[in-house]
Amino acid sequence: MVSHDDDNNTHVVEEVMVAEAEKRLVLTIVIFIAMQTEALPLVTKFQLSQGPDLVFPKEVPWIRYHGIYKDLRINIICPGKDRVLGVDSVGTVSASLVTYASIQALQPDLIINAxxxxxxKARGACIGDVFLASDVAFHHRRNPIPVCDRNGICAKKTFPTPNLLKELKLKxxxxxxxxxxxxxxxxxxAIIANDATVKDMEGAAIAYVADLLSVPAIFVKAVTDIADGDKPTAEEFLQNLVAATAALDQAVTRVVDFISGKCISEL
Known part of the structure; x- marks a missing residue:
């Protein structure tokens, strides 16, 4: 039988470990990006290479770009192309698997989902805006049973970065x-109930895995389409993808520059 004293001691040890972790410099970052089109400008910016490695199983199409930028070990991870259809493997399943494998293999100090x-527009979003997510939740996991409904939504606060927000002035x-x-x-x-300003196809899945494995995660999102607008979503997404990716590239670069040389607790 576990005593209350043992429980208290365990909580104290965990709090001490978290405090010590937050004092360590951020040295290794995993940047998860679902689409290679979104990733490649940052690969060029950070001068990363794809070189062959054994980080992931050879059977999966996942791609890792890696290198040193300033004092940081940068890993940009993409789920890669579907081997049959040749399209990006977007969505929560790929995001969960790749995030879990990346944490296990690379032991990052921080995850950035870009x-x-x-x-x-009802929440103030415009094409090309870049947002730092304050909270994440699912809107497609509907289970109208008490408690199970909350588990499906899986609402979480993201890792707080007050100094980064103050410096970069992101939305x-x-x-x-x-x-x-x-x-x-x-x-x-469900999105309205989540009080969301932006919606994506990966963020909450990455947040779930990061929280499960106690890795800080932040979410940087550039707006390609107006979900409550009058244009077809797919058409508007493709029309604005290049411009939004450029805005995303600039924002993520500024985020990484800010992180360089800092501890988690300084973000």
Missing amino acids: GTAGGF VGKLSTGDSLDMSPHDEA
Whole structure:
């Protein structure tokens, strides 16, 4: 039988370990990006290489770009292309698997999920805006049973970065995640309930895994389409992808520059 004293001691040890971890310099970063189109400008910016390595199983299409930028070990990870259809393996399943494998293999001090997203004009989002997510939640996991409904939504606060926000002056909003680019009436109602400003197809899944393994994670999202606008989502997404990716590239570079030389607790 475990005594209350043992429980208290365990909590104290965990708190001490967290405090010590937050005092360590950030040295290794994993940047998860779902689409290679979004990733390649940053690969060039940070002068990363794809070189062959044994970080991931040879059977998976996942791609790792890596190198040293300033004092940071940067790893940009993409889930790669579907081997049959040749399209990016977007969505929560790939995001969860790749995030788990990356944490296990690379032991990062910080995860950055960077990517494009839909935005809501009713919440102040415009094409090309870049948001740092304050909260994440799912909008497609519906289970109308008490407690199970909250488990499906899986709402979480993201890792707080008050100094980064003050310095970079990024917009802040809640992020809602689902496995579809478009938005059904059920999804829309859930997104409104989540009080979300932006929606994507990976963020909450990455947050779940990062929280499970106690790795700080932040979420940088550039708006490609207006989800509550009057244009077809797919059309607007493709039309604005290049411009939004450029805005994302600039924002992530500024985030990484700010992180360089700092401890987690200084973010």
